[in-house]
Amino acid sequence: xxxxxxxxxxxxxxxxxxxxxxxxxxxxxxxxxxxxxxxxxxxxxxxxxxxxxxxxxxxxxxxxxxxxxxxxxxxxxxxxxxxxxxxxxxxxxxxxxxxxxxxxxxxxxxxxxxxxxxxxxxxxxxxxxxxxxxxxxxxxxxxxxxxxxxxxxxxxxxxxxxxxxxxxxxxxxxxxxxxxxxxxxxxxxxxxxxxxxxxxxxxxxxxxxxxxxxxxxxxxxxxxxxxxxxxxxxxxxxxxxxxx
Amino acid sequence: xxxxxxxxxxxxxxxxxxxxxxxxxxxxxxxxxxxxxxxxxxxxxxxxxxxxxxxxxxxxxxxxxxxxxxxxxxxxxxxxxxxxxxxxxxxxxxxxxxxxxxxxxxxxxxxxxxxxxxxxxxxxxxxxxxxxxxxxxxxxxxxxxxxxxxxxxxxxxxxxxxxxxxxxxxxxxxxxxxxxxxxxxxxxxxxxxxxxxxxxxxxxxxxxxxxxxxxxxxxxxxxxxxxxxxxxxxxxxxxxxxxxxxxxxxxxxxxxxxxxxxxxxxxxxxxxxxxxxxxxxxxxxxxxxxxxxxxxxxxxxxxxxxxxxxxx
Ligand SMILES: Nc1ncnc2c1ncn2[C@@H]1O[C@H](COP(=O)(O)OP(=O)(O)OP(=O)(O)O)[C@@H](O)[C@H]1O
Ligand SMILES: [Mg+2]
Numbered sequence: 073x074x075x076x077x078x079x080x081x082x083x084x085x086x087x088x089x090x091x092x093x094x095x096x097x098x099x100x101x102x103x104x105x106x107x108x109x110x111x112x113x114x115x116x117x118x119x120x121x122x123x124x125x126x127x128x129x130x131x132x133x134x135x136x137x138x139x140x141x142x143x144x145x146x147x148x149x150x151x152x153x154x155x156x157x158x159x160x161x162x163x164x165x166x167x168x169x170x171x172x173x174x175x176x177x178x179x180x181x182x183x184x185x186x187x188x189x190x191x192x193x194x195x196x197x198x199x200x201x202x203x204x205x206x207x208x209x210x211x212x213x214x215x216x217x218x219x220x221x222x223x224x225x226x227x228x229x230x231x232x233x234x235x236x237x238x239x240x241x242x243x244x245x246x247x248x249x250x251x252x253x254x255x256x257x258x259x260x261x262x263x264x265x266x267x268x269x270x271x272x273x274x275x276x277x278x279x280x281x282x283x284x285x286x287x288x289x290x291x292x293x294x295x296x297x298x299x300x301x302x303x304x305x306x307x308x309x310x311x312x313x314x315x316x
Numbered sequence: 317x318x319x320x321x322x323x324x325x326x327x328x329x330x331x332x333x334x335x336x337x338x339x340x341x342x343x344x345x346x347x348x349x350x351x352x353x354x355x356x357x358x359x360x361x362x363x364x365x366x367x368x369x370x371x372x373x374x375x376x377x378x379x380x381x382x383x384x385x386x387x388x389x390x391x392x393x394x395x396x397x398x399x400x401x402x403x404x405x406x407x408x409x410x411x412x413x414x415x416x417x418x419x420x421x422x423x424x425x426x427x428x429x430x431x432x433x434x435x436x437x438x439x440x441x442x443x444x445x446x447x448x449x450x451x452x453x454x455x456x457x458x459x460x461x462x463x464x465x466x467x468x469x470x471x472x473x474x475x476x477x478x479x480x481x482x483x484x485x486x487x488x489x490x491x492x493x494x495x496x497x498x499x500x501x502x503x504x505x506x507x508x509x510x511x512x513x514x515x516x517x518x519x520x521x522x523x524x525x526x527x528x529x530x531x532x533x534x535x536x537x538x539x540x541x542x543x544x545x546x547x548x549x550x551x552x553x554x555x556x557x558x559x560x561x562x563x564x565x566x567x568x569x570x571x572x573x574x575x576x577x578x579x580x581x582x583x584x585x586x587x588x589x590x591x592x593x594x595x596x597x598x599x600x601x602x603x604x605x606x607x608x609x610x611x612x613x614x615x616x617x618x619x620x621x622x623x624x625x626x627x628x
Contacts, residue, residue, distance in 0.1 A: 160414070
């Protein structure tokens with residue numbers, strides 16, 4: 073446990089050691105605001121909730137989370153520090169989880185900075201704060217799932233640009249897993265059971281279900297398992313690819 | 317203590333390390349020599365637990381590096397090739413991080429960190445991001461990181477590469493000072509370093525051990541072992557005198573500085589005889605030296621010889 077904390081602290085402070093972290097947070101807030109107020113007609117709807125704000129989160133994450141996650145392992149491999157990290161007395165699992173949690177916490181920090189929007193609606197009307205809190209939790213979980221995918225893909229290559237692009241593609245597929253675009257691709261040849269299973273993997277469905285205000289166990293399990301699966305895959309990939 | 321048994325690593329078709337076995341006791345410093353691409357770094361990576369061997373095994377203080385990896389890694393300090401470190405961190409933060417992962421805490425942690433900062437002269441650069449340091453300082457940070465927890469076993473891949481002559485000297489002194497109770501492996505391309513720090517040298521090429529001996533034993537394999545070199549004003553006269561000594565097999569003159577070298581017949585000592593012959597002939601000599609052997613020449617003979625065999 074203490075090893076995870078040590079790796080976590082080093083990783084998180086490394087985000088803030090360069091201006092990149094601040095640039096990222098500013099961009100995140102700008103985009104979140106722009107989407108909400110211009111595209112989401114925040115004021116014109118005349119409703120006191122944050123639906124327009126949260127509706128855009130999946131699309132915001134589609135690009136911003138891969139940008140955070142792309143360096144997770146590609147950079148370690150490129151700079152050779154992976155050799156240092158993995159010859160210290162820590163397990164692969166501790167390294168993978170510690171680094172992942174740091175990146176997740178970083179996104180969490182960016183998310184926390186959107187609180188003025190919540191304060192605004194709370195001031196203008198009387199929103200259901202339970203729903204908003206649930207949506208925040210759902211949004212954070214979804215970011216974690218995106219990030220776990222990013223972790224695994226960044227372990228596959230030492231090139232951050234490739235890691236970024238591949239992660240966006242894979243995340244996009246997971247976002248739209250419940251939509252005809254993805255399902256048609258499978259229904260042509262896969263049995264119905266598989267197609268149903270794939271549509272059950274959709275990030276959007278699970279996120280939407282949480283943001284209705286009920287944090288259901290099945291959605292928590294879904295995101296938990298997704299994160300665990302991709303982190304496990306990260307560890308396997310790192311083990312296979314660390315030599316080259 | 318380090319032990320390897322038939323340690324082998326293959327990358328697809330290429331066998332980078334081919335059945336290397338050795339055993340190294342505490343108090344010994346092993347020098348790993350070999351041409352570029354010989355498999356030195358690959359061997360070290362396997363002992364450090366970074367790469368899994370394709371076959372064979374290695375253990376550190378009795379802990380197998382694969383089956384008992386964490387225990388083995390705990391015993392170990394490792395400087396990887398190129399001394400990688402987290403560029404955005406300062407040396408101070410970086411050393412604190414390593415100390416934390418290595419389980420140091422409290423006063424011990426502060427004391428050990430201060431100690432390595434002192435030993436590697438990092439005081440002036442402590443708060444500067446590592447990526448802005450010069451190559452030599454990066455290497456020193458890497459060394460500091462490897463010894464901060466005072467490990468029993470040290471694996472250093474080219475520890476003095478990129479250091480200035482003063483620092484080379486200090487790092488060698490540092491290794492010598494630590495050698496008493498530790499087991500140390502260093503790889504190097506600097507043959508004088510083998511003399512300065514190693515009590516044993518292994519020469520490998522193409523992944524195989526070609527020689528495993530003390531530096532002094534390696535020198536006896538040199539053509540120059542027990543040869544006598546001298547500088548004389550009258551070169552032809554000196555050559556003439558040397559050729560007449562019974563046990564001298566050959567006399568060579570360096571085309572550049574006209575230094576004369578007399579090689580003995582195998583197993584013979586010629587120093588006294590040469591000295592007498594020169595005096596008897598009245599040849600004035602400005603300098604006279606008994607050679608112990610030249611490692612670079614031994615290195616060349618051993619590694620290039622094997623290359624031809626392997627190709628044939
Ligand atoms: N990831 C890899 N994939 C394929 N081949 C590799 C890989 N890493 C090393 N090799 C090959 O293994 C061989 C041994 O490499 P190694 O780095 O151990 O050499 P070395 O003795 O340390 O050389 P140097 O003196 O240049 O540091 C080389 O032929 C190298 O090309
Ligand atoms: Mg090497």
